[in-house]
């Protein structure tokens with residue numbers, strides 16, 4: 001049973017329903033090749049496996065039992081092993097975009113009980129794996145070669161999937177806890193600053209991580225019980241396309257959850273996990289992935305891991321708070337005195353503000369970055385001292 005206090009935008013219903021029906025085919029997008037490497041992905045397309053009724057029954061029963069037994073919520077820090085798969089000069093995304101994606105995840109999962117920390121980055125050039133699709137030999141080969149400690153780590157693969165997919169995920173119950181097949185594959189153009197506008201703010205990984213932690217699409221099952229098995233997400237007949245002002249496709253109470261991370265809306269539209277989804281993620285992890293957030297983590301495969309942070313004559317100690325609303329503190333460490341510039345860039349690479357440009361003494365420094373009138377989004381703080389550089393992503397939220 002789903003319950004929903006009614007917030008029905010009755011006047012909008014018919015028009016929006018017709019509009020959404022007209023767009024309903026768009027989540028199976030056309031892939032129009034452009035000169036060079038640009039491929040349009042018109043509409044979100046996620047390749048997470050379609051659950052069977054039997055699977056949903058079994059999962060639903062297990063999660064209800066977990067909650068009924070009053071077991072402690074499974075929450076904590078999730079260590080991310082990021083695998084950059086690229087081909088030639090395509091897809092080898094920079095560290096700054098990976099950092100920005102992790103910052104986005106922490107901003108958007110705030111309040112869920114889960115946080116994310118980057119534990120390793122490895123880079124592999126492989127043309128076949130780069131174009132992998134769900135269930136393919138390329139997928140299993142890539143994951144079996146690259147996966148790190150799947151029992152304790154969230155393995156994320158950035159590639160350029162075929163079938164115009166933005167990404168796909170495994171569910172917590174899909175495989176044994178320590179299976180190398182667990183994880184998420186995302187299109188490299190979907191990370192913050194990627195080329196797949198309007199799916200280039202980082203929403204794809206937030207969506208796929210939702211599956212990875214046990215959520216179905218909000219339109220799962222359409223208007224028919226049990227829908228997505230979450231009581232406080234209203235039923236939804238169709239996946240949402242774009243970011244409409246409203247949409248209500250089922251007779252049951254409640255307008256479509258177009259701002260939910262588990263719908264198909266554009267990244268800018270994504271703002272919400274519901275309380276019911278948060279409970280489901282926590283009970284899914286507790287039931288099926290109880291070791292995911294454990295602190296005791298086996299060593300990463302050393303040959304596959306490069307230093308996440310480059311340390312030189314300038315290093316970031318921290319940027320706090322991050323995400324931030326009005327101002328944040330950039331904390332730098334300089335092993336020796338010298339000229340330092342600290343500049344902030346937006347995701348398009350345009351200079352937004354110079355925070356510092358001058359001689360600095362050796363030691364710790366804290367520099368304030370004020371949002372002023374900047375739009376919300378991801379920014380990159382670059383510090384340069386001599387030939388040494390360091391960069392960090394910060395996320396400005398409302």
Ligand SMILES: [Zn+2]
Nearest residue numbers: 046047048217
């Ligand atoms: Zn999905």
